[in-house]
Amino acid sequence: MSAQSPKLIISTGPFLKRPVDTPKVMRHVLYALAPVVLVALYLFGISALMVLLACTIGAMGTEWIITGRPRWSESTLRDGSALLTAILLALTLPPGLPIWMALMGGIVAVALGKYLFGGLGNNVFNPSLTGRAFLQASFPLALTTWPVHSGLQDFFRLRGDTFALPFMRPEFDAITAATPLAKMKFEGISTQASSLLLGNISGSIGETCALLLLAGGIYLGVRGFIKWRIPVGIFLTVAILATLLHLIDADKYPGPVQHLLCGGLMLGAIYMATDPVTSPVTPRGCWFFAAGIGILVVAIREFGGLPEGVMYSILFMNALSPLIDRWTQPRIYGAVKSKAEAA
Amino acid sequence: MSAKTFRHGVHPPENKGLTEGRLIERIPMPAEVVLPLSQHLGAPSVALVKAGDRVYRGQLIAKAGGFVSVPLHASVTGKVKAIELRHHPSGRMVESIVIATDPSSPQTLHNEEPVDWESMPAEQLLTMVKEGGFVGLGGAAFPTHVKLSVPEGKHVQYFLVNGCECEPYLTTDHRIMLDWADAIFLGIRIIQKLLGAEKTFIGVETNKWDAIRGLQDRVPADLPCELVPLETKYPQGAEKMLVTAVLQREIPSGKLPLDAQVVVQNVGTVAGIGELFSFGQPLIERVITVTGPGIKQPSTLLVPVGTALQEILDYCGGITEDASQILFGGPMMGTPQYDLRVPVTKGVSGIVCLTSKQAAGPRQEYACIRCASCLDACPVFLNPTQLGALARMGRYDEMLENYHLMDCMECGSCSYVCPSNIPLVQRFRVAKGVIREEMARKKNNAA
Numbered sequence: 001m002s003a004q005s006p007k008l009i010i011s012t013g014p015f016l017k018r019p020v021d022t023p024k025v026m027r028h029v030l031y032a033l034a035p036v037v038l039v040a041l042y043l044f045g046i047s048a049l050m051v052l053l054a055c056t057i058g059a060m061g062t063e064w065i066i067t068g069r070p071r072w073s074e075s076t077l078r079d080g081s082a083l084l085t086a087i088l089l090a091l092t093l094p095p096g097l098p099i100w101m102a103l104m105g106g107i108v109a110v111a112l113g114k115y116l117f118g119g120l121g122n123n124v125f126n127p128s129l130t131g132r133a134f135l136q137a138s139f140p141l142a143l144t145t146w147p148v149h150s151g152l153q154d155f156f157r158l159r160g161d162t163f164a165l166p167f168m169r170p171e172f173d174a175i176t177a178a179t180p181l182a183k184m185k186f187e188g189i190s191t192q193a194s195s196l197l198l199g200n201i202s203g204s205i206g207e208t209c210a211l212l213l214l215a216g217g218i219y220l221g222v223r224g225f226i227k228w229r230i231p232v233g234i235f236l237t238v239a240i241l242a243t244l245l246h247l248i249d250a251d252k253y254p255g256p257v258q259h260l261l262c263g264g265l266m267l268g269a270i271y272m273a274t275d276p277v278t279s280p281v282t283p284r285g286c287w288f289f290a291a292g293i294g295i296l297v298v299a300i301r302e303f304g305g306l307p308e309g310v311m312y313s314i315l316f317m318n319a320l321s322p323l324i325d326r327w328t329q330p331r332i333y334g335a336v337k338s339k340a341e342a343a
Numbered sequence: 344m345s346a347k348t349f350r351h352g353v354h355p356p357e358n359k360g361l362t363e364g365r366l367i368e369r370i371p372m373p374a375e376v377v378l379p380l381s382q383h384l385g386a387p388s389v390a391l392v393k394a395g396d397r398v399y400r401g402q403l404i405a406k407a408g409g410f411v412s413v414p415l416h417a418s419v420t421g422k423v424k425a426i427e428l429r430h431h432p433s434g435r436m437v438e439s440i441v442i443a444t445d446p447s448s449p450q451t452l453h454n455e456e457p458v459d460w461e462s463m464p465a466e467q468l469l470t471m472v473k474e475g476g477f478v479g480l481g482g483a484a485f486p487t488h489v490k491l492s493v494p495e496g497k498h499v500q501y502f503l504v505n506g507c508e509c510e511p512y513l514t515t516d517h518r519i520m521l522d523w524a525d526a527i528f529l530g531i532r533i534i535q536k537l538l539g540a541e542k543t544f545i546g547v548e549t550n551k552w553d554a555i556r557g558l559q560d561r562v563p564a565d566l567p568c569e570l571v572p573l574e575t576k577y578p579q580g581a582e583k584m585l586v587t588a589v590l591q592r593e594i595p596s597g598k599l600p601l602d603a604q605v606v607v608q609n610v611g612t613v614a615g616i617g618e619l620f621s622f623g624q625p626l627i628e629r630v631i632t633v634t635g636p637g638i639k640q641p642s643t644l645l646v647p648v649g650t651a652l653q654e655i656l657d658y659c660g661g662i663t664e665d666a667s668q669i670l671f672g673g674p675m676m677g678t679p680q681y682d683l684r685v686p687v688t689k690g691v692s693g694i695v696c697l698t699s700k701q702a703a704g705p706r707q708e709y710a711c712i713r714c715a716s717c718l719d720a721c722p723v724f725l726n727p728t729q730l731g732a733l734a735r736m737g738r739y740d741e742m743l744e745n746y747h748l749m750d751c752m753e754c755g756s757c758s759y760v761c762p763s764n765i766p767l768v769q770r771f772r773v774a775k776g777v778i779r780e781e782m783a784r785k786k787n788n789a790a
Binding site: 007008009010011012013014015016017018020021022023024025079081119120121122224227276277279281282283286325329330331332333334335336 | 353355356511583587593594595596597598667668669670674675676677678679680681695697706707709710711712713714715716718719722723724725726728729745746747750755758759760762763764766768769772
């Protein structure tokens, strides 16, 4: 026997590891969103870019400061979650939003939405939507001003008060248009499904092109990067409820296609409601969570005062997630029904 | 035939190509064997020999230390050098019988003779298995006769032979099924008679089609035995998963396969029992796979129990420069070794040498993002997300009472999939250890 022992590592099993880690999951969600961002830039030009950048700087800067200004190699920014929060927040905002507001949204999303609860993995509410809810409550007018989209030739044309000074009265008079949801609610006008799919409509930066949102969602679902039951459950619930209402009164209630393709439903169901941290972990819990969101969305859109309800629906169900998890613990292998039976 | 399976589980890269084609090869007798008195689950064996005694290959040298215990036989002919503490694969020092091999001995079996098993009643068959020192060769090393003892009032409907070998890299059972079909069928015949079972199923993963076809073709006409192809998925070879896949029934929580009217044995154990009844050889040698990117010549070896790890590595050309981890068992549930003097014990199914490329050094751990990958992997449908969160806070009682901690079989699927690199299964092992200690203390206090 040779006297020299090699240097051997002692660790605990398993000794193999699936080649997927948290930063990779975040990266893939960002990849799935990349086409949506590109289309948004095409439709809304530099204004959308400014909002995206402001959110990113706000969110990542805040995280960097809160975590004690670490070097990049040691920074939590590397896990990609702050960037994802920023991009998702930006995609829910109107393209012409003043950048100081977008910046505040990014700061609030990370500071209140994430670090108030203890950082990644501990937050109760979706950080992006927390940021958006803050903006919606603070600047309701700016958050419902929807500039008209156009093509690449207008890239450098501002769509709103992008460079407005903080707390100044807006001066810029943009050409605005109602979103399909507002048309649906207040004017009873439906928008063509093809426009909704392709994004030839007014709306938030990232919620206009339903087709790309859906494609990204399918990619993430198939690769196992999101909890697929949640978007599927939301779409099913919304479709069923919308169909029922439409059958009751076709003039008053638009059909399922409008509901599914309008507004923030695609973006919310695929990218926000599936935020792993703030949704249930149990399979049954995911279905309940999704059904809850679907019911609330249709209820707010049809019976509430607002044209859109995706954000509040998700935030509300976020709060219920821990409870849902508790109620839907999986039945374990070989579970015995009662103590008496076990004996 | 379509492959059956269980729900959930994971699919790590199989990496079985290194040794699949390597025929079973007997290594030369080592100069010394180290036979720990504890190579199985249960009470240690009790030595019957003393230093200086001459022992023969196959001779009884230690008796069982209780019902859940097994006797031990000399794996070489030679002289007992000492009975002393030696390194054990578990990492502890364990009382072991050290035998210096007699270089001039022909190493024939101590008591080689065919067994007239056909005239034996079931009890006598069981006694023979017990005296043969058999333990589960799949890795758990649970005394075989205990699993084969059917308590009064229980009935065994089916005997299940486990040929899944779901651990990556290992091809031990694969080779045994290809090369030792006759021993397997004899073993099945005996165990089936012993249990009074109606029928035997052999469950094999579909990455071993050659073994499935080969065995299927050779099933004796009068033996009620069927091959069941199973989907290649980890941990298909866990008893619970195998029973569910083959029979679509569950073993009740906290109970044994017996409570689902089945008994499960590893295919290598069955072949070993076949050999015991064909020429009286107790469990003194076993087949192991020596494999992994860290070994120069991957091989399938027949080694005497008690052979030192170093000896086996040398026989396989040694480990490579960049080898950084040597495991006894597969890469999912195996045990890392730090001392090359440890002996191969009865339960060691293979030696996997990993290089720094695969070996799990400390990986950066991220916060749990509640992605639920672990819930979708857990084959017993636990909630490792919640268990992990509770473990981090040390709330072990809650894990036990509300989240079925004790049903965790430590297969490691949760740790394997976790994108945040959280050592979930390790935390559960710690929690279970603490709880067991607590229970033992309470029991002592009460007594």
